[in-house]
Amino acid sequence: MAKANIYPTKYELTEVLSSITNRGFLNSFAQQKGIFITHVDTNTLAQEISNLFLDNEDLETIRKEAYQSKSNHALSGFVVNSNDKSFNLKTNYQWIFDQGKQKLNQKISQLVKIKDKDIYKGSIEYVKKTAGKIEFLQDEVTQFDFYIEEVNPGIWQVEVDGSRSTDSKELRELFGEILTRETEILTVEQSLLNTESSILFFDRLANEGMSNEWNFKTVKHLTIKRGNIDDADENGETEVVNSDDLIGITQAILQGENLRENLFVKQSVNSGYRFNAMTYEFAHKKEPYFLELKAEFKGRPKVFEVTIVNYQEVVGTTLTREKISIPDGHSRLIRSSFWNKSKTIFDEIIKRK
């Protein structure tokens, strides 16, 4: 019997419900059943809901919400490059769809043309097994969208708007069905950067990654990693850089200094660390918005992806910042633009045409 159909223990259900950060979901789940618990915190409400005897439909609703609230949308991608100028990824994908060549645990959709653009959107749903203490959450069904566009004859850019680092890999493997000797998949992969070029890459992203409407303000977070970065190596030492060093790094970027000359960076390089992930804060030039965006090499192999961590609006007379939700479409455009600029910088650094 599929794990997905297990009935959660009361403890599991309470844990999952209280970990759902979207209080609106909890309220609406209880209220549409006719349950209104007044003046309570999230934990107490979760306790109360977990007393109910629920059916499959209820439990699937909770599972889906629990996954969604855990994951941030991350944009990554790759290029399918063919020497054959007539290579058409769209037609090839259609062949996979028509022939049902996807894996057993995958469901793929028909491509849909985005209005007024030569971009096609598709989506994939697949079952991903996850290990965890909460058995109820194992065997996750995850779903992501992707966008394909022919940028030059025979060269197709693929953007993956997913929530897991395995999403991009899932699509690359699907396209493996149609690759010939004349076709290759080009990724923005950490293994192609050496220690120094990884610093240069993240350095340039601060000022060149966002569109002209945004100014770089600070580096909010930086992780560095030691050890060989190859496909199998997940055992490298990872360190989170402390706030004092982040101030120095921010100043070096703002003053246009070579980041490699920064004392902390020099020491890190000498100790064999390379940059792995950086979270930047940007301020909109004309409107009262602040954006925190995380650029990271993630997964196996380590592929570059972009996530929006925080979006804030400056409000009131005291100019306090308030976290606001960013519409999905807008979020994707920002991440897509940043990822495309990153790819250009990456190609320049590794001298890939």
Add this chain to the structure above:
Amino acid sequence: MAEDQGVNGDIWNDQATNLLTKFQWVTLGDSNIDLPNEDNSKSGVDRLFTFTECLRTSFTEGVIVEAKRYKTDSFSSSALQTWIKTLDKKLNNLRSSSDLHEKFPILADIPLRTGVIVIWFHNVHDYHTYKATFKTYMANMKLGRKSQASNKIYVLENDAILRLASLYMSLKELNSQINDKFRFYYPSVDLYPAKRSTTLNINYMMSKFILGDFVDNGGIENRVVFYFGALGIEDFQRLRHALVYYSYADSDKPLLIYTYTRDDEEFRKVKMEVVRLFKEQVELREMELFIDLPTFMRS
């Protein structure tokens, strides 16, 4: 006023009371009574009840029930919001009222934190299409949060009311065959022992399945599940797991599953698989479906 006042309102109040008392909820005082608040003002309530909460505890609890009778096109979301706020306020004003405790001494010793709004849309055919709107009203209602005692307020609408009526009719038929031996089963939760009772608590009224059992003439314990969920094989797999989790799956004990949803086309395809899924000696029975109030509530 959109709400049916006077005679129709009183009749619905009595009909709702008829239903709740079938599940061993006990009335306290008359209907439509003014109760003394703690600050000397008064709160009008449609009916006061007590019932024994058997899940985890064995406390008797006090409940304020408000019976509302409406036509779908006279109803608005603001009415529901007002009722919930008002009921929350009534519970807070009444629970520590010494005058109330004097009038009903039992309330001095038991929690009064539960309110039930039993709303009947009497144009029942229109409610079928109106239901989605009403559920959206409920889902989107904003509850303010103050640093005061929490109350539990439940809304029973047409579907929930008819589901309970159907449950009662099935129980009545079953009990007539087994000499009234049926008991609801409250499983062991949070280290509290399991319990059996003829009382149906509010948590079960809002749930998708209800457990129960009886000992037949041969002295064998039979287990009963009233199941209100969908009838696909995955739905039954989940139910099967639930029974295992609540230690209710037992190959030595006959299992009787009452289904409520009707989905003949789909269910016919999976019925044999469902029977195989429950390795016990399983019997499937259907509960009656009502589209309007059954006679036992109307009389």
